[in-house]
Amino acid sequence: MNYTITPELLSQYNHYLAKSGYSKATYQKYRGDLAQFCEYQKGKTIDEGLCEMYRQYLLDHYTLRGACSKIVAVNTFLSLPAGISKWRRPAWTGAVLWMPERK
Known part of the structure; x- marks a missing residue:
């Protein structure tokens, strides 16, 4: 299943x-970090490849x-x-950015 991030999402x-009880600081940080991801993906379909490229981008720049x-x-x-929206998430879990292993 392919999907993109929309203004509705x-x-x-x-x-x-x-509504989930995140602190104001966490709420603002998550919004900013997701905005950065949106800028990076520029409307492309989110899939395992895009997530892996973004993960590598973050590791290279931060x-x-x-x-x-x-x-x-x-x-x-x-x-x-x-259940929070009409949006259907993909059945696969590959569109998750995995944490890098510590060395």
Whole structure:
């Protein structure tokens, strides 16, 4: 299944964060990190390949801690509870950015 991030999905994500008890600072950070992911993916279909390229981009441009923090924010979006919208998430779990292993 292919999908892209739409303004409707972003709105639902913002609503989800606001209602899920995240602190204001976490809410703002997750929104900013997801906006960065949206800028990176530029409307392309989200799939395993895109997620892996973004993960590598983060590791190349940020500290390990910074990259992991951004990965958590995107994973929160990619793993939204299926019941919060009409949006159907893919049945596969490959569209999740995996954390890098510590060396």
